[in-house]
Amino acid sequence: xxxxxxxxxxxxxxxxxxxxxxxxxxxxxxxxxxxxxxxxxxxxxxxxxxxxxxxxxxxxxxxxxxxxxxxxxxxxxxxxxxxxxxxxxxxxxxxxxxxxxxxxxxxxxxxxxxxxxxxxxxxxxxxxxxxxxxxxxxxxxxxxxxxxxxxxxxxxxxxxxxxxxxxxxxxxxxxxxxxxxxxxxxxxxxxxxxxxxxxxxxxxxxxxxxxxxxxxxxxxxxxxxxxxxxxxxxxxxxxxxxxxxxxx
Amino acid sequence: xxxxxxxxxxxxxxxxxxxxxxxxxxxxxxxxxxxxxxxxxxxxxxxxxxxxxxxxxxxxxxxxxxxxxxxxxxxxxxxxxxxxxxxxxxxxxxxxxxxxxxxxxxxxxxxxxxxxxxxxxxxxxxxxxxxxxxxxxxxxxxxxxxxxxxxxxxxxxxxxxxxxxxxxxxxxxxxxxxxxxxxxxxxxxxxxxxxxxxxxxxxxxxxxxxxxxxxxxxxxxxxxxxxxxxxxxxxxxxxxxxxxxxxxxxxxxx
Numbered sequence: 001x002x003x004x005x006x007x008x009x010x011x012x013x014x015x016x017x018x019x020x021x022x023x024x025x026x027x028x029x030x031x032x033x034x035x036x037x038x039x040x041x042x043x044x045x046x047x048x049x050x051x052x053x054x055x056x057x058x059x060x061x062x063x064x065x066x067x068x069x070x071x072x073x074x075x076x077x078x079x080x081x082x083x084x085x086x087x088x089x090x091x092x093x094x095x096x097x098x099x100x101x102x103x104x105x106x107x108x109x110x111x112x113x114x115x116x117x118x119x120x121x122x123x124x125x126x127x128x129x130x131x132x133x134x135x136x137x138x139x140x141x142x143x144x145x146x147x148x149x150x151x152x153x154x155x156x157x158x159x160x161x162x163x164x165x166x167x168x169x170x171x172x173x174x175x176x177x178x179x180x181x182x183x184x185x186x187x188x189x190x191x192x193x194x195x196x197x198x199x200x201x202x203x204x205x206x207x208x209x210x211x212x213x214x215x216x217x218x219x220x221x222x223x224x225x226x227x228x229x230x231x232x233x234x235x236x237x238x239x240x241x242x243x244x245x246x247x248x
Numbered sequence: 249x250x251x252x253x254x255x256x257x258x259x260x261x262x263x264x265x266x267x268x269x270x271x272x273x274x275x276x277x278x279x280x281x282x283x284x285x286x287x288x289x290x291x292x293x294x295x296x297x298x299x300x301x302x303x304x305x306x307x308x309x310x311x312x313x314x315x316x317x318x319x320x321x322x323x324x325x326x327x328x329x330x331x332x333x334x335x336x337x338x339x340x341x342x343x344x345x346x347x348x349x350x351x352x353x354x355x356x357x358x359x360x361x362x363x364x365x366x367x368x369x370x371x372x373x374x375x376x377x378x379x380x381x382x383x384x385x386x387x388x389x390x391x392x393x394x395x396x397x398x399x400x401x402x403x404x405x406x407x408x409x410x411x412x413x414x415x416x417x418x419x420x421x422x423x424x425x426x427x428x429x430x431x432x433x434x435x436x437x438x439x440x441x442x443x444x445x446x447x448x449x450x451x452x453x454x455x456x457x458x459x460x461x462x463x464x465x466x467x468x469x470x471x472x473x474x475x476x477x478x479x480x481x482x483x484x485x486x487x488x489x490x491x492x493x494x495x496x497x498x499x500x501x502x
Binding site: 003049050053055060061062063064065066078079080081088093094095097098099101102103105184185186187188189190191192193196202203206 | 306310312321381385388459495
């Protein structure tokens with residue numbers, strides 16, 4: 001591909017591993033794994049919380065007597081919920097809720113650190129801004145559709161599709177998840193009612209929060225699939241040690 | 249590995265000592281201003297404490313959202329009741345709760361108790377607010393009752409009070425507490441009516457606590473005993489409510 005000649009000089013010119021710039025900066029590596037831990041805890045506990053009322057509504061209110069927007073095909077952990085299954089799961093909401101909030105704080109602190117560092121270090125400008133990518137739309141999409149292994153130049157920055165996906169998750173999806181999640185706190189809504197009202201009400205916020213979680217789960221699954229396809233051990237090692245290694 | 253230089257050793261040492269001192273100081277300050285929830289000493293204490301602190305620092309007096317009469321949910325949802333009510337409850341119920349009394353004691357200058365008719369004759373307060381459950385459902389209703397702060401004033405709650413404990417007719421299964429700010433909050437009611445009618449057994453007759461800034465499980469039904477205190481650790485297992493034993497946090501503004 002013609003692109004290969006435009007790869008930044010120093011990164012390729014260096015011959016030894018140690019002299020190469022890190023594939024991932026130390027801060028990216030730390031925040032990546034903290035985010036992985038908190039996301040796992042949030043999805044697990046969030047799924048568990050849903051089981052106590054697997055029905056979703058739009059507007060401010062919704063309960064067992066009202067018509068649901070949709071209902072998940074799972075039994076509930078409460079016997080009043082009209083799921084149609086004659087089976088009640090054990091109640092696990094106590095620890096699930098506590099873990100959910102604690103993991104959310106971990107994600108928020110990690111995110112703040114990452115955002116501040118990303119702005120001031122130039123990481124966002126260099127590696128996440130889609131317009132700053134040297135890739136061509138068609139070529140990248142065609143490569144992805146053919147499941148082609150990544151180009152060596154990608155060992156040092158993100159390609160166009162990665163930039164788009166990561167930017168959308170970091171700057172749109174995660175903030176919307178936090179916004180809709182905070183709206184589910186009554187005390188938060190007392191302090192800042194605009195949050196819940198901007199989303200169309202309390203139950204709308206809950207439904208939006210659920211769809212955000214689905215979208216984040218899809219992103220994580222695709223992210224993992226891409227890593228497996230591109231070399232699971234090599235990329236995982238790069239996210240731990242920071243060193244890029246050339247393709248075998 | 250980088251060699252450990254004297255400078256590195258000193259910086260690490262100073263940072264560690266400053267960090268430890270900072271944590272110690274933060275804990276002292278948090279304790280002094282009542283920013284540590286009673287059940288904070290659990291695995292999930294840090295998360296609950298941060299939620300509690302942020303909400304107390306930024307919105308101690310914020311008012312829960314109120315709705316218009318047209319937004320009231322019909323038919324009103326009736327949550328399932330907990331353990332079966334004791335025989336004594338049904339005796340009260342049979343004569344229209346005429347003998348039900350709400351006792352107030354603890355850190356008050358005149359421990360007293362009020363009958364239902366005394367409570368009905370006090371200045372009433374109505375609010376159209378949302379009740380939301382930790383399970384995920386929510387409904388809007390109009391609750392009428394007496395602000396808890398009015399009852400605290402009548403009993404002469406002392407200025408050093410930090411918590412208000414409240415119990416239902418099933419004191420072992422259902423008891424809870426509010427910090428003094430939530431207890432004195434203008435929307436915290438001892439409610440006796442919902443949507444213009446007296447409470448029924450399913451909605452907590454004859455008296456129900458109504459805490460609209462927190463989850464439904466703080467709005468305990470069948471209230472008959474309030475205790476004002478400056479030492480929440482003396483009650484039950486010291487966690488501030490019957491919730492933590494079942495895994496549910498004392499602070500339910502989350």
